[in-house]
Amino acid sequence: MTPVIRTERLTRQYRGQRALDDVTVEFQRDTITGLLGRNGAGKSTLMKVITGQEFPSSGSVTVFGQNPLENDGVLRRMAFVKESQQYPDIKVRHAIEAASWFFPNWDADLAEQLLDEFALPRKRRIKKLSRGMHSAVGIVIGLAARAEITLFDEPYLGLDAVSRQNFYDRLLADYAEHPRTILLSTHLIDEVANLLEHVVVIDQGRIKIDAPADDLRGTAVTVVGPSRSVDSFVDGHEVWHRGGIGSLATVTIAGPIANGQRATARDLGLDLEPVSLQQLVVHAAGTEQAGAR
Amino acid sequence: MSTTTIATSRRASTLDAIVKVGRLHLIDRVSYAVLPWGILAFTFLVNVVIFSLVPAPPEGFYTGSLLSIYIFMIVLGVLSMTKAVPFAFTLGVSRRTYYLGTVGLAVATSAVWAALLTALWAIEGWTDGWGLQMHLFRVPWVFDGPWYQVLLTSFVLLVTMFLAGMWYGLANRRWGITGVLALTAALVVVVLILIVAIILTDSWSAVGRYLGDLDLVGATGIIALIAVVLGLCGFATIRRITT
Numbered sequence: 001m002t003p004v005i006r007t008e009r010l011t012r013q014y015r016g017q018r019a020l021d022d023v024t025v026e027f028q029r030d031t032i033t034g035l036l037g038r039n040g041a042g043k044s045t046l047m048k049v050i051t052g053q054e055f056p057s058s059g060s061v062t063v064f065g066q067n068p069l070e071n072d073g074v075l076r077r078m079a080f081v082k083e084s085q086q087y088p089d090i091k092v093r094h095a096i097e098a099a100s101w102f103f104p105n106w107d108a109d110l111a112e113q114l115l116d117e118f119a120l121p122r123k124r125r126i127k128k129l130s131r132g133m134h135s136a137v138g139i140v141i142g143l144a145a146r147a148e149i150t151l152f153d154e155p156y157l158g159l160d161a162v163s164r165q166n167f168y169d170r171l172l173a174d175y176a177e178h179p180r181t182i183l184l185s186t187h188l189i190d191e192v193a194n195l196l197e198h199v200v201v202i203d204q205g206r207i208k209i210d211a212p213a214d215d216l217r218g219t220a221v222t223v224v225g226p227s228r229s230v231d232s233f234v235d236g237h238e239v240w241h242r243g244g245i246g247s248l249a250t251v252t253i254a255g256p257i258a259n260g261q262r263a264t265a266r267d268l269g270l271d272l273e274p275v276s277l278q279q280l281v282v283h284a285a286g287t288e289q290a291g292a293r
Numbered sequence: 294m295s296t297t298t299i300a301t302s303r304r305a306s307t308l309d310a311i312v313k314v315g316r317l318h319l320i321d322r323v324s325y326a327v328l329p330w331g332i333l334a335f336t337f338l339v340n341v342v343i344f345s346l347v348p349a350p351p352e353g354f355y356t357g358s359l360l361s362i363y364i365f366m367i368v369l370g371v372l373s374m375t376k377a378v379p380f381a382f383t384l385g386v387s388r389r390t391y392y393l394g395t396v397g398l399a400v401a402t403s404a405v406w407a408a409l410l411t412a413l414w415a416i417e418g419w420t421d422g423w424g425l426q427m428h429l430f431r432v433p434w435v436f437d438g439p440w441y442q443v444l445l446t447s448f449v450l451l452v453t454m455f456l457a458g459m460w461y462g463l464a465n466r467r468w469g470i471t472g473v474l475a476l477t478a479a480l481v482v483v484v485l486i487l488i489v490a491i492i493l494t495d496s497w498s499a500v501g502r503y504l505g506d507l508d509l510v511g512a513t514g515i516i517a518l519i520a521v522v523l524g525l526c527g528f529a530t531i532r533r534i535t536t
Binding site: 048051052053054055070071072073075076077078079080081082085086087088089090094095097098099101102103138141147 | 303306307310313316317318320321375376377379380382383384385386387388389390532535536
């Protein structure tokens with residue numbers, strides 16, 4: 001594994017508030033990484049520092065082994081599509097054409113296909129597009145750019161479920177043919193869970209989780225059953241969340257769960273359900289909700 | 294590839310990106326060609342209609358319509374530093390490349406416009422003011438030397454307007470409306486200090502003599518100097534902007 005992006009003790013401070021607080025993290029080459037966290041957690045700031053659009057207050061960031069700030073050689077190998085991406089007052093086809101000039105690996109055929117799939121009117125001015133179509137323009141540019149590092153920051157505001165699924169399918173298919181480093185920040189965690197190879201959770205400017213997606217799948221389990229049996233089963237485990245109705249209890253505990261315990265659970269009439277990535281993130285990033293931490 | 298060829302190709306691709314930034318702006322042909330020249334053509338026609346109805350005074354007609362094209366240059370400068378900036382950043386363009394590309398565009402646009410204005414200036418001279426003794430392009434003192442002087446002065450003025458607009462656009466992006474107001478206030482203060490200094494040192498007559506002796510080439514030189522200062526201020530500002 002080769003890191004293409006590295007930050008070291010990266011801090012970005014805005015008037016007393018730390019958007020990034022001592023962040024040391026690496027992003028691996030040819031990997032799809034999900035950058036997850038709450039609003040204002042620091043995801044966008046991190047992406048902006050990586051692409052040289054924002055300045056670090058302290059610490060450092062290197063991309064392809066170099067400082068990306070004002071570094072044309074590094075910057076042209078990256079594409080960064082933001083939430084509510086701004087465009088000059090031009091038509092859709094002009095934005096696509098302009099993007100094709102700047103990215104060395106631009107795939108014009110792919111761009112045309114994507115325009116059709118997202119039903120984007122080529123001759124319409126971008127400022128006249130609906131919210132979702134506006135987002136789709138950014139997605140087309142981000143995918144067709146085939147940049148060595150592609151960053152999507154909440155790229156699908158207002159995009160319908162069909163288009164979002166289309167985006168995931170296209171991303172995965174194109175990634176399989178042309179592996180590259182992709183950073184995707186999103187709130188729709190369960191939608192992208194199967195897409196991600198690596199997960200980084202950031203909260204209040206700090207890294208909370210930095211692990212391969214596969215490793216995360218066993219980190220917690222939800223136990224469902226009669227409260228008395230559940231209580232005895234979870235005894236000794238770290239409890240993340242407790243809920244239930246009447247005599248039925250639902251308790252999320254930190255894993256992993258040994259095979260012997262699975263048998264015990266079966267004997268007690270308890271159901272063991274894997275915890276979704278979304279719930280993991282809620283636990284890691286939701287400071288208030290995290291009861292037993 | 295040897296180190297030198299890598300360095301050369303890197304320089305070449307950066308230059309390439311600078312040119313592309315210029316092309317990026319030119320996508321908006323309405324702003325860069327249709328509107329400024331359309332407005333000028335319209336005011337020209339309005340002037341022609343009015344002046345053909347009114348008897349010409351002995352010194353001929355004078356009109357300030359030419360000003361619109363210079364004001365439009367300021368507008369273009371401001372515009373170039375608004376929404377195209379975040380779009381260019383998305384496409385992997387650095388602040389420096391974006392700035393150089395935009396300045397390059399300002400220079401190229403000004404050169405074309407200055408050539409057009411000089412041609413119209415010449416035609417106005419040959420036709421005795423479009424047959425109406427109208428002075429639209431032949432502005433006294435500013436544009437009444439030889440053609441190459443008209444060309445140079447127009448060019449320098451146009452570039453200066455664009456750079457001033459760019460800096461204002463950048464100041465707005467970096468410091469918001471407060472910054473723009475502060476910048477304006479600072480300029481007023483500088484002018485005031487100059488005036489006060491002139492009054493205190495009792496040197497109005499010296500200043501008057503200097504300005505009186507100043508020929509157009511000298512004035513153009515001073516404006517060119519202002520353009521360089523504006524350009525450097527703009528560059529220092531764009532290096533600090535974020536998105």
